[in-house]
Amino acid sequence: MPYTWTETAGEETQLQLWPHNSLPPRGFAAVILGIFTLSLVPLGILVGSVMLWGILPFMLTALGAMWWALQYNYRSRRILEVLTLSDTRAHLVRHNPRGDVQEWDCNRYWAVPEMHEDGGPVPYYLTLKGSGREVEIGAFLSEDERRALYDDLVRRLRG
Known part of the structure; x- marks a missing residue:
């Protein structure tokens, strides 16, 4: 309790x-690392092409948004x-x-x-x-x- x-x-x-x-700090790190790792899978196909630079900012923005949302949740629960x-x-x-x-x-x-x-x-x-x-x-x-x-x-x- x-x-x-x-x-x-x-x-x-x-x-x-x-x-x-329900999400301890180690779990937070694991979630962010997991999202980053899984988002690299489709980007691996695009390495060396111009399309990589078109998709990379959106992937990093999504990762940053997830980071911000989880941090905001931690702050609001203090x-x-x-x-x-x-x-x-x-x-x-x-x-x-x-x-x-x-x-x-x-x-x-x-x-x-x-x-x-x-x-x-x-x-x-x-x-x-x-x-x-x-x-x-x-x-x-x-x-x-x-x-x-x-x-x-x-x-x-x-x-």
């Missing part, structure tokens, strides 16, 4: 959530959500891909996790409610992971 609970100093519990990346639960406070910090930080803080007694099975941007949309605000948590997780996280949050906030 792309989240972990840890016990920190004192009586605090910390939850860290991040998006799942999200980290940290929920810190102390005896009296619940504090959520979300680090967005562009570097901006969003924070939510409330009394732990009033913090209530809510599961919206439909009607949210994703099925089984999970929110935390308290201090007059409702904030999403773990929207990037899969449906099963959000359900498991909901159960964990209910247990931890009431425990």
Whole structure:
């Protein structure tokens, strides 16, 4: 699961959530190398002809576009959500891909996790409610992971 609970100093519990990346850096390199290698096969026939120079820029452009798209995907998935639960406070910090930080803080007694099975941007949309605000948590997780996280949050906030 792309989240972990840890016990920190004192009586605090910390939850860290991040998006799942199915393509690790080594896989990224393998995909780019594979595309490059496979695109060389048809170019081998054209070696020594003028047509090679007509097709080569398009092949390199396609390779560059794939590189850019995968890098953009990695950058857009650099999200980290940290929920810190102390005896009296619940504090959520979300680090967005562009570097901006969003924070939510409330009394732990009033913090209530809510599961919206439909009607949210994703099925089984999970929110935390308290201090007059409702904030999403773990929207990037899969449906099963959000359900498991909901159960964990209910247990931890009431425990």
